[in-house]
Amino acid sequence: MSLNLHATQCAVLAAFACQPMLVGIANSQEASRATTAQSLPEVTIKADVSRELGEGYNPPTAVSATKTEAPLRDTPQTVNVVTADVMRDQHANSMQDALKNVPGVSFSTGDGQRDQVSIRGFSAIADQFVDGIRDDALYFRDLSNVDRLEVIKGPAAVLYGRGSSGGLINRVTKKPGLDVTDFALSYGMWADRRAEADVGRVFADGAAAFRVTGAVEKANSYRSQQFLDRAAVAPSLELRIAPQTTVLLQADYLEDRRVTDFGIPAYNGRPVDVPASRYYGAANARDADYSQSRVYSGTATINHRFNDNWSIRNATRYYHYSLDRNNTLTNSVIEATKTLTMSHSNVFREEHGWFNQTDLTQKATIFGTKHEILYGMEVGQQNKDLVNYSRAVPGRFDLFNPVLPTLPRLIGGTPATSNLATAKTLAFYTQDMIAFTEQWKALFGVRYDNFQQDAMQRLAGQPNLSRTDNAWSPRAGLVWQPSKAQSYYVSWSRSFQPSGETFALAANNAELAPEKTNNTEVGAKYDWLDGKASTTISVFRLERNNMKIANATGTALIPVGEQRTDGAELSAAAELGSGWRALAGYAYLDAAVTRSTAAFQGKRATLTPRHSGNFWLTKALGHGFGVGGGLNMVGPRMADQANTVTLPGYVTADMMAWYRHGPFEAQLNLYNLFNKSYIVSAHGSNANLNMPGAPRSVMATLRYRM
Numbered sequence: 001m002s003l004n005l006h007a008t009q010c011a012v013l014a015a016f017a018c019q020p021m022l023v024g025i026a027n028s029q030e031a032s033r034a035t036t037a038q039s040l041p042e043v044t045i046k047a048d049v050s051r052e053l054g055e056g057y058n059p060p061t062a063v064s065a066t067k068t069e070a071p072l073r074d075t076p077q078t079v080n081v082v083t084a085d086v087m088r089d090q091h092a093n094s095m096q097d098a099l100k101n102v103p104g105v106s107f108s109t110g111d112g113q114r115d116q117v118s119i120r121g122f123s124a125i126a127d128q129f130v131d132g133i134r135d136d137a138l139y140f141r142d143l144s145n146v147d148r149l150e151v152i153k154g155p156a157a158v159l160y161g162r163g164s165s166g167g168l169i170n171r172v173t174k175k176p177g178l179d180v181t182d183f184a185l186s187y188g189m190w191a192d193r194r195a196e197a198d199v200g201r202v203f204a205d206g207a208a209a210f211r212v213t214g215a216v217e218k219a220n221s222y223r224s225q226q227f228l229d230r231a232a233v234a235p236s237l238e239l240r241i242a243p244q245t246t247v248l249l250q251a252d253y254l255e256d257r258r259v260t261d262f263g264i265p266a267y268n269g270r271p272v273d274v275p276a277s278r279y280y281g282a283a284n285a286r287d288a289d290y291s292q293s294r295v296y297s298g299t300a301t302i303n304h305r306f307n308d309n310w311s312i313r314n315a316t317r318y319y320h321y322s323l324d325r326n327n328t329l330t331n332s333v334i335e336a337t338k339t340l341t342m343s344h345s346n347v348f349r350e351e352h353g354w355f356n357q358t359d360l361t362q363k364a365t366i367f368g369t370k371h372e373i374l375y376g377m378e379v380g381q382q383n384k385d386l387v388n389y390s391r392a393v394p395g396r397f398d399l400f401n402p403v404l405p406t407l408p409r410l411i412g413g414t415p416a417t418s419n420l421a422t423a424k425t426l427a428f429y430t431q432d433m434i435a436f437t438e439q440w441k442a443l444f445g446v447r448y449d450n451f452q453q454d455a456m457q458r459l460a461g462q463p464n465l466s467r468t469d470n471a472w473s474p475r476a477g478l479v480w481q482p483s484k485a486q487s488y489y490v491s492w493s494r495s496f497q498p499s500g501e502t503f504a505l506a507a508n509n510a511e512l513a514p515e516k517t518n519n520t521e522v523g524a525k526y527d528w529l530d531g532k533a534s535t536t537i538s539v540f541r542l543e544r545n546n547m548k549i550a551n552a553t554g555t556a557l558i559p560v561g562e563q564r565t566d567g568a569e570l571s572a573a574a575e576l577g578s579g580w581r582a583l584a585g586y587a588y589l590d591a592a593v594t595r596s597t598a599a600f601q602g603k604r605a606t607l608t609p610r611h612s613g614n615f616w617l618t619k620a621l622g623h624g625f626g627v628g629g630g631l632n633m634v635g636p637r638m639a640d641q642a643n644t645v646t647l648p649g650y651v652t653a654d655m656m657a658w659y660r661h662g663p664f665e666a667q668l669n670l671y672n673l674f675n676k677s678y679i680v681s682a683h684g685s686n687a688n689l690n691m692p693g694a695p696r697s698v699m700a701t702l703r704y705r706m
Contacts, residue, residue, distance in 0.1 A: 076477025103585030119166030121591025155495030157473035176209035188699035353382030421504035533574035579620025609635035650678035
């Protein structure tokens with residue numbers, strides 16, 4: 001796209017984003033804390049405080065599906081929420097730990113360097129967000145600053161843009177607004193040591209509040225040579241600069257260093273039968289096979305309420321991400337001789353970018369129907385620098401008990417890849433939540449994206465590439481609520497996945513149009529026991545067209561693929577009283593390639609079990625004591641697109657117990673109670689990179705909270 005058009009985009013941004021600032025810009029979900037005492041409804045105060053304190057297992061609302069605080073029963077879409085209480089009770093420190101509570105989500109190794117999942121049979125590598133803003137950098141996230149995870153199922157491009165075939169994950173962060181003091185120390189198997197802190201204060205006049213969260217963790221692992229060394233800190237400050245206007249300033253920093261672990265190879269269609277500790281890489285992995293990432297960001301959010309019917313929010317986020325990844329992995333397996341070959345690589349990433357979102361919300365009554373209308377604009381730019389080196393490791397190694405080589409880091413020489421990718425986004429969207437009557441409601445929305453990509457190649461003989469896609473992403477849903485306890489819905493939505501998307505354009509995909517995903521879903525949501533328990537059941541069909549499939553020689557991609565997921569999901573959450581809490585889910589996913597080349601036609605989608613489920617139950621016993629436990633059930637999965645390797649299904653059991661007295665708490669978590677051997681994740685496109693799950697382990701936590 002020309003320089004003139006880019007200048008026009010900037011002018012539009014300035015006109016759209018800066019004008020509200022001159023009138024005391026922006027309001028959002030947090031505006032309820034910024035309003036004056038006489039206009040602030042008491043119920044809103046209670047909801048906010050409940051959320052910040054953990055919100056139990058059964059939250060009534062979510063913000064991610066509509067970008068407004070909306071009851072889950074009014075949303076014509078499946079939304080799963082993992083609250084702070086769930087994560088605390090399970091001692092979940094990673095995205096994988098937390099997301100095992102969400103049906104329809106399965107796990108990838110993420111090249112040993114990042115969080116990566118599949119949702120409803122489709123990779124969600126780039127579908128990570130924080131407070132509604134894209135966060136697609138390739139790293140492992142820490143949960144010390146996360147208040148809740150909201151997983152939106154099905155395409156969500158109408159509000160969030162590209163990607164989101166099977167769904168997206170939004171981290172809702174901890175924010176200022178109440179007095180809190182929370183310190184925790186944990187110690188577990190393999191010398192796992194973690195310290196967390198969460199401190200917040202509201203000043204006496206209510207004009208300002210701050211909060212600081214952080215964590216430090218050091219650990220070894222059940223995987224030979226693996227270690228973890230990470231630190232995270234996230235300060236935030238909220239200022240009420242006028243009776244109806246707040247400014248929220250947030251910053252965060254994360255540093256993470258660990259061995260880049262790709263897991264174990266396969267033999268005769270199954271992962272090799274070796275101890276879970278067996279490592280396939282360099283003998284000096286801590287020096288030659290480590291990944292170190294650093295991420296820091298800053299976000300400014302301005303919220304303003306003009307009156308009861310109009311409010312506005314403007315949020316700007318800047319981030320910087322760097323990665324130094326070194327790894328050795330299985331390159332090929334020679335089954336006849338029971339040997340394997342290895343390759344050694346290095347990846348340097350340097351990335352920075354910014355996004356600005358402006359959301360104007362209007363409440364109105366039109367022809368007797370109630371409307372909540374969202375008008376939005378998003379503009380942003382990401383710059384992604386990549387240099388990659390790769391070498392074959394000489395020799396062959398025993399498949400079951402390899403003598404590992406000592407390897408140097410790859411520095412210097414001619415890189416295999418060297419490029420700078422730039423992605424620019426300009427989008428406009430609108431959404432209308434309509435209440436025709438108390439029983440009939442609807443949700444309509446559409447988004448227009450102008451997505452521009454450029455890839456500057458530094459290697460001789462490789463051309464620079466560019467591409468611009470313009471896409472419309474619509475959504476429509478209808479809700480029928482015959483009573484306050486019942487809600488039935490039908491919805492349809494569409495998203496797009498451009499070439500590259502997260503990575504640089506390549507010669508074999510720069511000319512291909514975006515892939516498109518359509519989702520049709522029918523569901524029901526029920527409240528039980530006066531709202532103490534809720535269930536959601538949905539039946540859906542997801543179809544992704546125009547998928548990119550390699551040609552016969554593997555030198556080019558052709559858009560002839562189609563993948564479909566027919567599925568059903570059931571989820572339940574309950575706060576039953578008398579100390580009982582429960583969380584459960586089940587997913588049936590028939591995910592397969594329905595149109596492709598002969599090699600992939602009819603194959604099952606990778607990493608996607610046909611059946612999976614989760615269950616977690618806790619009980620307060622009285623006198624400060626409590627116990628809990630649960631199961632995680634995963635059916636067989638395909639490790640690669642050609643379905644040559646099957647990952648066996650498994651069931652693991654966890655337990656926990658606690659004692660609480662005043663502000664003090666002691667908690668014990670026991671994982672994989674029956675010491676089950678299993679494969680927790682795999683690469684997804686390479687059959688020889690499969691990650692064994694952890695054996696039985698224990699974690700003890702001491703907490704002070706008031």
